[in-house]
Amino acid sequence: MRSRVLCLGASVLLLGCAATRPPAVEPTAAISTAAPFSATSELAVQQGDATFANHRFRDGTTLPEVRIHYATAGVPRRDAAGVVTNAVLLLHWTGSSGEVLRSKPFVDALFAPGKPLDATKYFLIFPDSLGHGRSSKPSDGLRAGFPAYGYLDMVELQHRVVTERLGIPRLHAIVGLSMGGMNAWLWSELYPDDVEAVMPIVALPTRISGRNLLWRRFVSHQIRNDPEWKGGDYTAPPRGWREAFPVFRMLLDGVPHLQATLPDAAAADAWLQEAITQAARFDANDILYSLESSADYDPEPALGTIKAKVFALNFSDDEFNPVSLGTLERLMPRVKRGRFVIQRGHEGSFGHFTQAHPEQWAEHVAAFMAYVEESPRTTGRSE
Template sequence: MMTSIRRPAVLWSLLLGLGGLPLGCATARPQAVVPPVAVPAPVSTPLEAREADAVFTGHRFQDGTVLPEVRIHYATLGTPRRDASGAVTNAVLMLHWTGANGAVLRGQPFQDALFAPGRPLDATKYFLIFPDSVGHGRSSKPSDGARTKFPAYGYRDMVEFQHQLVTGTLGITRLHAIVGLSMGGMNAWQWSELYPDAVEGVMPIVSLPTRIAGRNLLWRRFVSGQVRGDPEWKDGFYTAPPRGWLEAFPVFRMMLDGVPHLQATLPDAAAADAFIATARAQAAGMDANDILYALESSRDYDPEGALDAIQARVFALNFSDDEFNPVSLRTLETLMPRVKRGRFVVQEGSASSFGHFTQAHPELWADQVGAFLKFLEER
């Protein structure tokens, strides 16, 4: 069951910059390298976002808990277009990364690079949906008051709420596309397997279609251990940010960045100390329980076994300087041939890109979104 409460909001698009970097491509079948394209700067256009809360009852979380109600906050940009039967044909679901929210994906960099007139996901052409995943943003989360009494949700819970929002609240039976970043990319992989008839194409960015393991698992366990093992955490009922969280976040933040970028921007001890101080200040503004739950929610993610059954078109994008998803593992080269209608690109990193966190700089990969949308049109 669901009720909806609407809140208006206005977002603004500013002038565009240039397109993406030169691309290093690897696909299930050979493709040419796509050169960068300079994009003319259009006149600034206001983009109006409509925000609302969908409230669901009766959801049983992966840990068996049932809450009286779960709030999923979301926003939309653009207008639904319908075919002769009344079905929406232009809906695109935008899924954020761990610790972020839908508002981040509606920020100026994303509007300029993706949603402004003439850009790949032009909001005058597409109906864009931005949910705050459970545990994040203005959706139900531990810091609302339950703290460690909040259900130990998993990625499956996130995707189930997203699906209820799209199909139940918004009445959309089939998405044109999903674009997901990091955690959102993993959610996109799950969508393509759990709801094969509900989406035409998915674009997972900086994520891999296999369980969390190796370096990616180690840093998650390190951060979780630093929080849970800190006496100041007090089983989640702390009164100030636990010291373990403040100490762990600089490592968290370092892993987000690219090795070439850090090498170029941290030339000495003073620069490194400033990086650590800035990271600690950022950590002090976050809720440790929210981050802890978000990191541990990846425990149920493992789409590898069902890759052969995916019906949607898949266009996976990773970056060569992403230390969370090391290209040396050749995971995409190994697994993508199992996806019947799949392609992937590993975009070359540099001192001016940001490793895993290149995801937050869409001006560096917007052209790849355009390539994904063209891929969806192929017959």
């Protein structure tokens, strides 16, 4: 079996290795678990908009113009032929934007000098994926008339930004979180010669089903069946969305963390009120479209075609991707150059949303980048 599970010290759950708890890490205040979708950028970047005329979506709809906003940090390095060799694409999670990945926790843990994705060493690319941030999305004006985009549309437009706008034929690496991790899996299959390595974080290489599918359908139904939604033409956040969001938020968090931080009814009620207040700040159509866009995601049949190195990271307290299902153990052997880690959750981690606390998993990004840099001969011996 060429795929393997890496023993990377005491912070991971492993096949055949003792599982221990990661070192305690102080939570960061910049991105709280109660406010997972916004943050202030603290990385010096160049920003731009790539516009594509008459772009045709996979549902058959054509828009006169589609805009994908992006930011870059660092300086591209080129080989003798002038080809960029150090580009790393960073892909955000559902309902978020590239700006979140440039906030202080990510800069301190990943992009600062000497960190795994040091911005003085790599050319970092942060797109706002279709339907998110400053890119084209339903709330720009089309509302429910916006194309019913999917992840395949999302990845195609990311690819166009990288290859057409930035002129980079091959990425050194992709690091994607949740939705961004699923996008990374699709990149490795749709564009096998255009990326050297991918790191999907809290994203499984199979279609969305079970609990992960149920909560998405629940939120969609709460929005679509709410009279206040008015077919997408609401004037205030629909009640269905505001009441669905606490379930959304609960499943983002980890069971040990919630058990430790919500000891009584008063704490639970305060948590619920904060979640409802937060929901009112987001556009229901944008959330609806982003959740339903995952319907075309299914990388499992083509896993054997992936040429890139793959390093998957999941968390044992992630309720969206339960480790009890053994999905990575079952599917990673199909990936020719695949590795994976399951990091143990604890009271100080945040379930699926540990993704927003990179100080808790930055060591695995360092291991991923070391894997990317391995020579072919070294890689061949270790697999």
